[in-house]
Amino acid sequence: MNGAKTTPGSTGSQQAPAPRSASRSREIMGRVWASPTGKISLVMIAALVLIACLADQLVTHNPTAQVLGQTNQPPSWMGGEGGHLLGSDPLGRDVFSRILVGLRLSLLIGFLTATATALIGLTLGLLAGYYERFVGGFLMRVADIQFAVPFAAVGIALAAFAGPSVVLLMAVLAFWGWTNYARTIVSLVGRTKRLDFVTAARTTGASPVRVLVRHITPNVLGPVIILWSTSVGTLILVESSLSLLGLGVQPPGFSLGSMLADAQKTLRLSWWAAVFPGMGITLVVIAFNLLGDALRDAFNPALGSMSEHDPELT
Template identity: 65%
Template sequence: MTTATATHDGERAATPRSRSRAAETAVRTWRDTSGKIAVVLLAVLVLLAVFAPLLAPHDPTAQQLAAANREPSWLGGAGGHLLGTDPLGRDVFSRLLYGLRLSLIVGVVTATASALLGLLLGLLAGYYESTAGAVLMRLADVQFAVPFVAVGVALAAVVGPGVVKLMIILAIWGWVNYARTIAATVSQTKRMEFVTAARVVGARTPAILLRHIAPNVLGPVIILWSTSAGVLVLVESALSLLGLGVQAPGFSLGSMLSDSRTTLQMAWWAAVFPGIAIMMVVVAFNLLGDALRDAFNPSARADQDPELW
């Protein structure tokens, strides 16, 4: 009896424990080339932003008019400025690190707020598709018909410029993409047997939505979030160029572009390097979105590259 029990325990211990769905998705994302590039690039950008106070060689807001428009040190510029100085003599590299921090915060926080709002409204629209869903989807159609630039400029002009106000506007405006995608999936999921069984045993609607339906729509939400974060960095940069984003003394990558556009011929580095940083952020999030899409839908990728899976 003891030997049989020991053998059974040994077999059970030798049996590999199955990974959770989240772990499997993470592994698939990392195996993807785009996923590796995105994770490494985002990790580098986040570390640069987090440790900006330690890495920045100069005060990012200190103005030295005598050192205005100096070339980068590797192009022969004096003063030891790695990426040169802007028209006000501020160190571009130091400002880049701090501006990257604010741009990442705007992109990630705003995309997360939009995702949560879109998830909630998408669940309601798909579950109550003939009542609340009809109203929300018509509202979404109207919002899609209006260019965001015009609305963003109008709202920013009414409520005033500022990064917090801009983030609120972007978060509220971004719910549509999530809700429209989620509503269709929820409409199909609520008719499945496990949802019907939950209703039969007396589960309340909030519990059904959060415990049984929401986990089935998290994949599209995460994919949309990853791409939206990069897009929102671009939107913030565009509005900052119009003077409706971050206001002095604060600054972001977009406001750095705005500050340097009038002296582009004299100090091209003050605009080019922030532009490259914005491009890297957007590319990283887009690559992450591509890798997550393949990870959540491995069958499509397996058809293209069976050995990978």
């Protein structure tokens, strides 16, 4: 008779494998979804994106058709003619349909420009923080100069030189916003590169590119993602401001910002042509600002719990 017994911890024991820890991104998104602010922001953003994607199926009128016999019509629920749910603008175009289609271009400008800005700012911030003495000093001086120059003046000059266009607008916004990212992460990169695991990677022969991409970038992505989420709404506001100056989206294209620009001249006759697009911009900005708050608390749970007890920390 074999009297051998397996003891807990012996190789013969049958134990369930330890569960793998969730990835960092899944953990962050779980914290975002677990917070009320995160749920509200994600639902709002998902709804806005869905509406923008299905705009062609949801419109009730041709958004570019001008019906001069129905100009400045109030919303149908205010007695307006023509079945315009949110009224018509000074050229007889349906405001509701234009908001749906214009939302798509506004979100596209915000998403693409914010992403391009984040990539440029992350790259230059990594270089400035890793090569502090020469590259970092030069880039930070460039950032200081750029902060001192009004963006509106640069936009007007470029529009006068090359003509206003959506591509030019997005390019200018992308290259102009890198300073916020670079200045935010440059000191964090400088501290991270002196940590033991980064020093060990350099000692074993890892190239600067590998050190930056593999070891430093994951540790500075938090502030970049938070800045990205809040800058989407900010860039849509900037585009709206430039459209008011005639530097934004040009006809026949239109966005929520250009709709505001078109309606400012006849505000007394058709206030709905300005108020409802403005409400659309407000919803977009609120949704992405709430997402930024939820991401901030998710990346730093201690700060979120402290702010609940001390409102002055928020």
